[in-house]
Amino acid sequence: MTDVSSATAIGAASFQIGEPILRVLGERLGEVAADTVEAVTAEVPEYAGALGGAGSMGPNIEAAVQMALGGFLKLAGGARDADPSTPLGPTIEGAYALGRGEARGGRSMDALLAAYRVGARVAWRKLAQAAADAGLPATTMAKFAELLFAYIDELSAASVAGHADELSTSGRVLERYRERLGRHLLAGAPHDVLLAAAERAEWTPPGSLTAVLLPPVQARGALASLGAATLQVGEELPGLDQAGQPFTLLLVPDVDGPGRRHLLRVLAGRHAVVGPARPWAEARSSYERAARTVPLARTRTADPVDSDHYLADLVLGADPAARADLRARVLEPLGVLPSATQERLAETLISWLLHQGRREEVAAELHVHAQTVRYRMGQLRGLYGDRLTDPRFVRELILALPARGEAGS
Template identity: 40%
Template sequence: MSQPPAPFPDSSPAVVHPGLTSDDGEWSPPWQSLPADLPEKLAPALPAVMARMIQDVPDQIPAYAEARDGKYGRNLSHGVRTAFEQLMRLPGTDLPALNDDSRALMATLGAGEFREGRSMDALLGAYRTSARIVFRDLSAECARQGMDMSVVIDLGESIWAYIDELSSVSAQAYAQAQSAQAGLLELYRSDLASALIRGGAEEKEVQRLAALADWRLPRRLAVVVLPATAGADVRHRLGRTGLVVERESEVVAVVDALPPRVRREQMLRLLAGTAAVVGPAVEWGLAPHSYRVARTLAVQGRGGTGDPVLAEHHLARVVLGAEPRVVAQLAGRVLAPLEGVTAAKREILEATLLSWLTHWGQRAPIAAELGVHPQTVGYRVGRLRELFGDALDDPDARFDLELVLRARRR
């Protein structure tokens, strides 16, 4: 259980209430103009004011309604008492609003509210409720004792100036706790993504990391590989729906792959324009496979600047890119007849040979694809037959040639 809400309201920390201005133009706290004996005069009313706050804050702020008793009640009493004691030290002095002890307590209250899961709105609401009680009851006591109206005005101004400082400290501590928690959660999410991509972790360990990362581990997921510059953009787009790891040469994201239709369409919209390559959907234990497939296509430059590339539509290219040295060795063997041809001629003949293999030797579509006359196609094919001979009529040789030429065209 965290500490209770602070007993006075929070205005925005940026708001500055007017104080007193001395002859030399320096700002002085408004409580400096209050009578030094004011705390002694108000002392009889303070216990009732504190009791009213302890009762009314939980009644009026739903977030605190179930936390009235036990440790919360004790913490609330301590917070109210400490804040009151500090406020009552201020009249007739130029002391700062908070001393070291009360400042530390207000920071603890703000951070504790975040850890308890209560919103900043609840904390500010508790501050405002407390402020109304304090000013109403103390101003009534001033009137009962016949004090001058100027004392009531200065008292109200002092309360709000005091609250400005109190609420600023609490709000800053709340924000710092929130930021620290967000950073820790992001670290856990990165650890989980790395464990999935790396593979080899026991299920118990993966489930532990998923719990720490506050991420539901899906039955099927996909690994996405993106350029190194896409990290911040993709992290913002995916939000809590995906895990993102930023590396030196790439960004890797892990996303839920179920249900196939709805989730895929949503994912594609989120990744539009990111040059993403999406690996195949797999069970989470096979995430390394999804990553290797996506990365193979990414290395080949398959990621564009528009819609994401789905690896499942390019598996043949994955096969070709999986063992580039083997493909290079095969190319050296089956394209050996072109070794004696100039580089410019070789490029033309390779393009013609691939088109010829693709279109089963039909001159018209070959000529249309290459942008040449059909007679030119006939001349080039004749030259290819001179170089390759019977290999162009062998099904196995034709398969090897097409495979190599498609790989070289990537």
């Protein structure tokens, strides 16, 4: 329904053009509309291809301009009943639809608003000349101009609203499609399913994806720095215990190699865990690595955690039960000793192996005297014998015994 409180409707209520002048102006609408389209084509480069040439939108746009000007003349002539079909309703709706169309076409409002400005200038010049030729008094001409420009302002505002609404709607739709694509990637969906999901999401597959887990409150700021192609998946992430800390997953395209250093700099100051770069269709592997790193990297520091720094811990923790069995077997010779003595000797043994028998370094790490290290190693050699020189057994000892300060030790 026509908004009788609008600037155009209020202006028209105190201004009416006589029937003879309206008839003359109506006869000139086709010419004014054509001149308007020509001016927009010449002065607004974004519309040169759309409004001119074979198969262009020119005729349709010209008809729309003519309809809009016709609605204005009806309003100026006093047609202001409550019927939404006359005269302001259809033109406002058309302007709103035009704004939505610009958003769907991937264009900003800059070009359309420029077209409105050019159109208002040309339409005013042509209509004013026609009105003057038809005998519109000079004293009324200013009011006529005021009404026309108020009308153009309302059309512009309607287009802006349509553009914003379309962006909001299409943005939400794309967001849902991209979330769904992320879910497919985490589920390890077939390649054809992933390609179809990427097409629906208007997302061009990159060479690689890198998983980043971080708290939801920090995800928005990170997204702003990582680019629009980054996928986001939130809530109920598979295989991840979020009881103590909820996480959002970001899948960041093409940050392998030197790009990884840039990614870690972008994430500085955030509690993020970063997986490895993987081919985009294998992003699930990057996510799983990051998820397994989370319990190893629980820390109060605000620096991102690179899962590459935890590869040894991840390997050793892949089968905790097997490692526990191996530990029990290699420590079996210590079973005859008190528990406290067992712990001291096991700690000394792994330090000795890792420091390749350098007694002073072992003593410094354990905060004991070098003679104490010598004494303990004497005990261990008595218990293990030649096995301490067997490479296979030494490897089992290093795998089974946690190093000093190791996570989970």
